[in-house]
Amino acid sequence: MTAMAVTGIGQLTTHDPALGTLLDAALVLDGGRVAWVGAASGAPAADRVLDVDGGAVVPGFVDPHAHLVFAGDRSAEFAARMAGEPYTGGGIRTTVAATRAAGDGLLRVTVRRLVDEALRQGTTTIEIKSGYGLTVEDEERSLRVAREFTDETTFLGAHVVPAGADADDYTALVCGPMLAAAAPHARWVDVFCERGAFSGDQSEAVLRAGIAAGLGARIHANQLGPGPGVRLAVELGAASADHCTHLSDADVDALSSSDTVATLLPGAEFATRSPYPDARALLDAGATVALATDCNPGSSYTSSMPFCVALAVREMRMTPAEALWSATAGGAKALRRDDVGHLGVGARADLVVLDAPSAVYLAYRPGVPLVRAVVRNGELAWQ
Numbered sequence: 001m002t003a004m005a006v007t008g009i010g011q012l013t014t015h016d017p018a019l020g021t022l023l024d025a026a027l028v029l030d031g032g033r034v035a036w037v038g039a040a041s042g043a044p045a046a047d048r049v050l051d052v053d054g055g056a057v058v059p060g061f062v063d064p065h066a067h068l069v070f071a072g073d074r075s076a077e078f079a080a081r082m083a084g085e086p087y088t089g090g091g092i093r094t095t096v097a098a099t100r101a102a103g104d105g106l107l108r109v110t111v112r113r114l115v116d117e118a119l120r121q122g123t124t125t126i127e128i129k130s131g132y133g134l135t136v137e138d139e140e141r142s143l144r145v146a147r148e149f150t151d152e153t154t155f156l157g158a159h160v161v162p163a164g165a166d167a168d169d170y171t172a173l174v175c176g177p178m179l180a181a182a183a184p185h186a187r188w189v190d191v192f193c194e195r196g197a198f199s200g201d202q203s204e205a206v207l208r209a210g211i212a213a214g215l216g217a218r219i220h221a222n223q224l225g226p227g228p229g230v231r232l233a234v235e236l237g238a239a240s241a242d243h244c245t246h247l248s249d250a251d252v253d254a255l256s257s258s259d260t261v262a263t264l265l266p267g268a269e270f271a272t273r274s275p276y277p278d279a280r281a282l283l284d285a286g287a288t289v290a291l292a293t294d295c296n297p298g299s300s301y302t303s304s305m306p307f308c309v310a311l312a313v314r315e316m317r318m319t320p321a322e323a324l325w326s327a328t329a330g331g332a333k334a335l336r337r338d339d340v341g342h343l344g345v346g347a348r349a350d351l352v353v354l355d356a357p358s359a360v361y362l363a364y365r366p367g368v369p370l371v372r373a374v375v376r377n378g379e380l381a382w383q
């Protein structure tokens, strides 16, 4: 691996407090890390040069919430929703049936396709959940496949209670044999805490069992209605409470005085035609906010972090700078990572070159393919 200089940067967003946003900047990448950042005029020599010709450079996007291990198609469910049907999460069982019937090869091809699709839109770190298997064997193999693509794997055996099962019996299965099979392949444990999925007590049991098995906690909380999920996340020290669409003032206070990140998933509100979470209230209260795609075949079939940034700015009253921070540094915090989401010296050399003079264009030109090149681990991963 030889050192590479990235030159000709019109605007560089570092998210490093000491460096901020630089104009006419350069970076030197070495050994998969950022080795030098500063004014182009002072850049040291390197073996190779990537001249980005005035384009803006931002940290690689960090997507901390995606459900990529699945089979089957739910476009008809989406069409029905756009004709007035509500989203209830019930369609999860449709995907479970198709996923169980699929071979490992098909699941692998799907995950690879979506990870590549995300990479071409600037995502260099992605979390991938299980949750469409719901048997010991199918959850274990979902995580094994996910692990081939990312270290950020999440056991979501408690996604929904399988058809015909008793909720408490199934929760015991998740906390016992299923967790034992899943834990070697997972970094995180997650649960869908929602009316119609898992109660507060059941969710607490799942997260405590996961924590006891050495996993970090995260939770699907307060998506379809108010509930105990956010409170539980903060009590258990979860890295992230995801969705946060229906929050009480107490939930906002709890998040803002904790290390639990509020991960917002505007693609889900977009595709279920639901009101967006109140990002402004969370930010104004001092909570840490991340953005994620929630990429899944039911509630949010997008892999695009730029799309989520545009939605966050237009629909959730975030500024372009806040939305970019939440899509990079915020996602890193939601995964308890300090090596990604910023471009300070020592950070992983993951960055996105935009076909635009500034990062504001991500929201200013929604739907336009602005990602010109992606560098991952110091190497050009897509151009």
Ligand code: NIG
Pocket: 067, 089, 091, 092, 095, 192, 220, 223, 268, 294, 296, 297, 298, 299, 300
């Ligand atoms: O995060 N809410 C639960 N899980 C997913 C949806 C999964 C599906 O509909 O297949 C979500 O939105």
Ligand code: FE
Pocket: 065, 067, 220, 294
């Ligand atoms: Fe989700």
